[in-house]
Amino acid sequence: MKTKRKGLVIVYTGKGKGKSTAAFGLLMRALGQGLRICVIQFIKRETGRWGEVKTAQKLEIEWHKIGDGFTWLSKDIDESAARSHHGWQLSQDKIASGNYDLVLLDEFTYPLHFGWLDTDQVIDWLQANKPANMHLVITGRYASQALIDYADLVTEMTKVKHPHDEGYKAQRGIEF
Amino acid sequence: MKTKRKGLVIVYTGKGKGKSTAAFGLLMRALGQGLRICVIQFIKRETGRWGEVKTAQKLEIEWHKIGDGFTWLSKDIDESAARSHHGWQLSQDKIASGNYDLVLLDEFTYPLHFGWLDTDQVIDWLQANKPANMHLVITGRYASQALIDYADLVTEMTKVKHPHDEGYKAQRGIEF
Numbered sequence: 001m002k003t004k005r006k007g008l009v010i011v012y013t014g015k016g017k018g019k020s021t022a023a024f025g026l027l028m029r030a031l032g033q034g035l036r037i038c039v040i041q042f043i044k045r046e047t048g049r050w051g052e053v054k055t056a057q058k059l060e061i062e063w064h065k066i067g068d069g070f071t072w073l074s075k076d077i078d079e080s081a082a083r084s085h086h087g088w089q090l091s092q093d094k095i096a097s098g099n100y101d102l103v104l105l106d107e108f109t110y111p112l113h114f115g116w117l118d119t120d121q122v123i124d125w126l127q128a129n130k131p132a133n134m135h136l137v138i139t140g141r142y143a144s145q146a147l148i149d150y151a152d153l154v155t156e157m158t159k160v161k162h163p164h165d166e167g168y169k170a171q172r173g174i175e176f
Numbered sequence: 177m178k179t180k181r182k183g184l185v186i187v188y189t190g191k192g193k194g195k196s197t198a199a200f201g202l203l204m205r206a207l208g209q210g211l212r213i214c215v216i217q218f219i220k221r222e223t224g225r226w227g228e229v230k231t232a233q234k235l236e237i238e239w240h241k242i243g244d245g246f247t248w249l250s251k252d253i254d255e256s257a258a259r260s261h262h263g264w265q266l267s268q269d270k271i272a273s274g275n276y277d278l279v280l281l282d283e284f285t286y287p288l289h290f291g292w293l294d295t296d297q298v299i300d301w302l303q304a305n306k307p308a309n310m311h312l313v314i315t316g317r318y319a320s321q322a323l324i325d326y327a328d329l330v331t332e333m334t335k336v337k338h339p340h341d342e343g344y345k346a347q348r349g350i351e352f
Contacts, residue, residue: 008347016331018188018198025200025228026350032227032234033349051208052201055235058208101349135350154337155192160330171184173209173277174202174311 007101007134009126009151013109013143016157017175023104023139024052030135031059035101038094039063042087042140043107050176064090084116095130102135109140112147123150183277183310185302185327189285189319192333193351199280199315200228206311207235211277214270215239218263218316219283226352240266260292271306278311285316288323299326 012019027037039061056063066087095103111117123146130136138147148154170176188195203213215237232239242263264287271279287293299322306312314323324330346352
């Protein structure tokens with residue numbers, strides 16, 4: 001086993017529940033170990049309602065919301081693309097700053113998947129500029145093969161069973 | 177869609193990373209929504225070192241450690257069984273108390289899998305005694321079909337790629 005420290009690139013992907021949730025759990029772990037954290041959230045579903053945002057505020061975790069609700073599904077493609085570019089610019093600034101031990105790009109796979117950002121350019125930039133000891137966590141469905149190849153640790157969340165299948169609504173504190 | 181509130185039974189299983197991590201993320205979300213939380217951790221790996229325990233303390237989350245390191249792999253079977261029974265008794269007390277909105281039984285699949293606890297008896301007890309609105313979260317590999325049948329939401333974490341494959345050691349703040 002190599003014993004050197006290495007900033008890992010971690011991807012949580014797949015169609016199952018628990019991708020962003022696992023990333024938020026990682027924040028708890030990292031924070032407890034004194035790591036300096038920055039979160040950039042590329043999809044914002046409902047303003048200020050997310051339980052994890054409230055807890056992150058309590059923990060004084062730096063947290064940026066870029067996305068605008070369900071815009072990836074909307075007709076306003078220019079708006080979505082513009083937001084993606086703004087979010088990626090902010091991400092580059094934060095990553096290159098050297099001020100963080102862990103940066104989470106939450107739901108970052110979507111702007112890549114929908115083509116608002118160019119995957120190859122993003123990976124090239126990360127390979128050239130990500131601090132070697134900084135951990136980078138990326139969540140979202142549809143992680144591309146190029147992103148998987150770039151990552152060190154990739155977990156796919158697979159839905160085995162979901163209560164929406166039984167007709168239950170999303171539960172406060174559990175799904176948001 | 178049914179619109180009633182329901183306490184979900186959530187299982188994170190599989191061989192990939194992110195099971196307990198997703199559960200800890202769920203705690204962040206639930207706490208931010210004001211849910212009352214109790215955690216019972218069935219495997220304790222290294223005393224006091226886990227980042228999430230430190231953060232949970234900061235957040236004043238009730239947290240019980242039952243397990244004794246890697247005892248599931250040890251020769252001392254009686255000790256492991258005794259600890260399992262103690263942990264399950266505590267879990268029953270906490271669940272039946274009605275004092276919690278979410279109870280996490282972390283790595284609870286192992287005492288079931290190794291037979292220290294009887295899965296059918298555990299599920300029978302939960303079906304009879306778990307408060308209807310209380311969420312129950314169970315993590316660990318080897319979730320049995322009976323447990324999956326009982327659960328509302330089951331996610332399997334599958335390893336796509338892991339840095340240990342490349343020979344890197346566990347990273348502080350990421351894996352512990």
